[in-house]
Amino acid sequence: MGTAMPFDADTTLLPQVRAAVESAGRTLRDRSTTDARGVSLDEIVEEIHANDDAVLDVVREPLLRARPGSRWAEDELAGGALPPGEWWVVDPAEGNINHVHAMPDWAVTATLVRDNQPVLTVVHLPLTGDTYTAVAGGGARLNDRPLKVSAKTDLAAALVGTGQARPGEDKDTFRRIGDSVTALLTAGLVVRVSVPATLQLIHVAAGRMDAFWQFSDVRSGLVAGALLVAEAGGTVTDLAGAPWSAGSRDFLAAAPGLHAAALDILSPLA
CATH class of the missing domain: 3.30.540.10 (Fructose-1,6-Bisphosphatase, subunit A, domain 1)
Structure with missing residues (x-):
């Protein structure tokens, strides 16, 4: 960025x-x-x-x-x-x-x-x-x-989160959200599913949460948190692992020690 x-x-x-x-x-x-x-x-x-x-x-x-x-x-x-x-x-x-x-x-x-x-x-x-x-x-x-992001390196100890970006998402997006929550409930410690995205992303930037992902591209919910997390030392990409921008289709922001592990789980669902 x-x-x-x-x-x-x-x-x-x-x-x-x-x-x-x-x-x-x-x-x-x-x-x-x-x-x-x-x-x-x-x-x-x-x-x-x-x-x-x-x-x-x-x-x-x-x-x-x-x-x-x-x-x-x-x-x-x-x-x-x-x-x-x-x-x-x-x-x-x-x-x-x-x-x-x-x-x-x-x-x-x-x-x-x-x-x-x-x-x-x-x-x-x-x-x-x-x-x-x-x-x-x-x-x-x-x-x-x-602010400084979490120093965690073990996904099993991670508090992570996601949520829908807007009312009335399509059924395929809802399915991906559900599948991803199930996957991270298995791999992580606790999963939060809530809105809005920015309120979760400020926790990632502050090191209170360890990762946040979203299967959507509503830019007003992501741009602020993306910059905060990146400037706090986090890793911000799309779910293919490419650098995120406002034109990206999906989103992952995580502590650098956990980003690769979260991406391995989430990218097949994107």
Whole structure:
């Protein structure tokens, strides 16, 4: 995961991005409740869209203004390669489904992607006040404390995770998820299956979890965590073992001592 522009320019941008994301986080926190909102599917979707709209009103213009010439990736559930240049990939409510169900696992994320490589990211957890940041080539941090991935080398001792990327995945993807969970339950210690991806990936970057994989390419759920894990010393590839980019079809981020073993199990299922 490299950068084609000077590292200093991205580092200088980071405080502005952090301020914008943390401000957006306050908006999302103010919208949180202690009771689940919505009973029918239509009501739940309406609540999700309301969260997205409220946060985007706060975060979009400051980010575009901070990097003149950058563009906005509109569809947060989209995957595949972006056109060349700089793009903001933002999830205004990463874990939105948790937010509207009064659960605590949600965040606001903003990632600058340059030529399909994430080069700067901010992930803010409004309920705890924690902010995870990374700049390509500059390491990953939690509230300015450096992050480092797990030193584990034995998959049998590993806490790993996966989850679906979006509602309504196709049946073949669901089958692969199920098969992979069974395989890692056998080979690993514990498997977490949850959403959102970013909330698992920050644990990998911090060394609390050891690996995360996904049979999908929803970029807004992966770009932030991919950069955090890579900058914390982890290995980030697709499930064929090739270097990951926003155009990759699937995803694996792991502690370097476990990546090969996890890949051996997961690649035949991809």
